[in-house]
Amino acid sequence: MRIRFYGTRGSSPVCRDGTRRHGGNTTCLRVLSACLPRDTALLIDAGSGLVEAARDLRAEGIRKVLLLMTHYHHDHTMGFPIAGTTLDPSVEVHVFGPREDGTGPREVFDALMRPPHFPVPFSRIEGHVRVHGIDQMETQRLLVHREAGFVWQAAPGPDEESGPRTGPDQDPRFPPSDCLRVRMTRTVHPEYTVSYRLEEGPTGRVAALLTDHEASDEVPDRLRTHLQGVHLLIQDAQYSHSQWKGSKAGYGHGTGAFAAQVMHAVGAVRLGLTHHDPEADDPQVDAIREEARRTLVALEGRDPGDLLFSARDYQEEEV
Numbered sequence: 001m002r003i004r005f006y007g008t009r010g011s012s013p014v015c016r017d018g019t020r021r022h023g024g025n026t027t028c029l030r031v032l033s034a035c036l037p038r039d040t041a042l043l044i045d046a047g048s049g050l051v052e053a054a055r056d057l058r059a060e061g062i063r064k065v066l067l068l069m070t071h072y073h074h075d076h077t078m079g080f081p082i083a084g085t086t087l088d089p090s091v092e093v094h095v096f097g098p099r100e101d102g103t104g105p106r107e108v109f110d111a112l113m114r115p116p117h118f119p120v121p122f123s124r125i126e127g128h129v130r131v132h133g134i135d136q137m138e139t140q141r142l143l144v145h146r147e148a149g150f151v152w153q154a155a156p157g158p159d160e161e162s163g164p165r166t167g168p169d170q171d172p173r174f175p176p177s178d179c180l181r182v183r184m185t186r187t188v189h190p191e192y193t194v195s196y197r198l199e200e201g202p203t204g205r206v207a208a209l210l211t212d213h214e215a216s217d218e219v220p221d222r223l224r225t226h227l228q229g230v231h232l233l234i235q236d237a238q239y240s241h242s243q244w245k246g247s248k249a250g251y252g253h254g255t256g257a258f259a260a261q262v263m264h265a266v267g268a269v270r271l272g273l274t275h276h277d278p279e280a281d282d283p284q285v286d287a288i289r290e291e292a293r294r295t296l297v298a299l300e301g302r303d304p305g306d307l308l309f310s311a312r313d314y315q316e317e318e319v
Contacts, residue, residue: 001180001200001319003207003232003272004030007049008311010212010238010253010275011075018281023313025049026075027211027275029234032316033200035146035180039063042144042180044196044209045070049313050079058084062091066142066150068182069097070211071193072108080109081118089128096142096152099133100192106131137184137194144180148173155183177201185226187213189252197226205319207232211275214251215244215258219265227266232319234311235259237273237288256292260308264299271304274311285310 007025014024026047036042041062043053046069057065065085070076085091097105106122109131113122122129132152134140141155151171181199186192189212197208208230210223227233238253256273263271273292276285289310296304309317 001198001203001205001207002032002316003234003319004032004053004316005049005274005311005313006030006053007045007047007079008274008276008313008315009047009075009278010236012278013048013075013078014278016281018283021282021312022276022285022310024278025052025313026078027070028053028079029209031180031198031207033144033180033198035144035178035200035202037064037144037146037149040066040144040149042066042068044068045076045211046078046080046083047076048079050083052314054079054083054085058088058091064092065094066144067093067095068142068196069095069105069194070187070196070209071098071189071191072105073191073212076212077108077112081113081120086125086129087120089125091128093129094132094150095129096132096134098137098192098194099135104131104133106133134184134194137186140184142182143171143174143176144182145174145178175201183226185222187211187252188216188220189213193252195223195226197230200319206230207234207319209234210254210262211236212252213254214249215239215241215253215255219262223262224266227262227268229267231269232272232317233259233263233266233268233270234272234274235262236275237292237310238275238277240288240291256288256290257295260292260295260299263308264296270307270309270317272309272311272317276310 007028028049110122236254
């Protein structure tokens with residue numbers, strides 16, 4: 001399994017000399033796995049990075065896109081209306097996203113894709129764009145199989161067996177040991193926001209995205225369970241610890257120090273910092289990584305070296 005970053009900036013895109021190294025696209029990741037059918041791509045979030053991701057998908061001949069939305073703040077949705085795959089009727093797009101108080105992915109994109117905001121209404125693309133609302137993220141999961149496709153089903157407990165399941169909500173064509181399994185938990189953010197955990201059955205490799213999650217002084221037990229043993233943890237570190245303590249607490253974002261605490265608490269092998277502040281130039285992003293490094297040295301007595309990195313646009317990492 002590999003992760004390709006198409007957008008690593010938070011809040012808004014940027015384009016200026018001081019941000020060229022890490023990039024300026026807002027959040028969009030692509031998950032590459034042998035568990036995916038050849039014609040299928042799996043993406044997380046539809047920030048401005050989705051536009052470039054869609055360009056690559058069309059060049060590769062991808063015919064089906066599975067798009068997982070963490071939430072619907074503008075920096076995570078702005079790429080959706082103008083992405084080539086959204087407007088191409090020959091590409092089947094499935095959008096998965098949280099639904100709360102009657103508002104889910106359909107309602108959000110219907111609101112965004114209408115005049116005066118956008119000239120193409122969502123109703124015009126519903127023939128090839130299908131939505132799947134996430135009502136109970138702790139008890140739902142997505143399974144993707146290289147031959148059978150994908151299924152959205154009730155999730156067994158964390159101690160599930162690896163073989164085929166035969167319950168009423170299970171499909172024997174999708175043995176978990178052969179699938180890419182996507183599990184979810186809720187983050188601490190001003191809106192209903194999802195953290196995705198991706199488990200590649202055949203290899204046992206695990207990646208997780210924890211974006212738009214408020215820093216705290218302790219690592220909550222729910223996060224420890226959700227992230228336990230991940231090989232690659234990708235986490236929001238938009239602010240320095242002093243920024244968070246000074247004026248950013250309550251904004252729903254993380255710090256380098258808190259990301260390091262989480263990495264240590266859950267036994268993550270590697271940590272990629274993301275959702276960089278649009279106000280931060282490359283040296284300031286570097287300083288947040290240094291804050292995370294110092295925290296890990298204090299916690300573990302060793303320098304993490306290349307196991308800790310600040311993600312940049314168009315970077316690809318093995319899980």
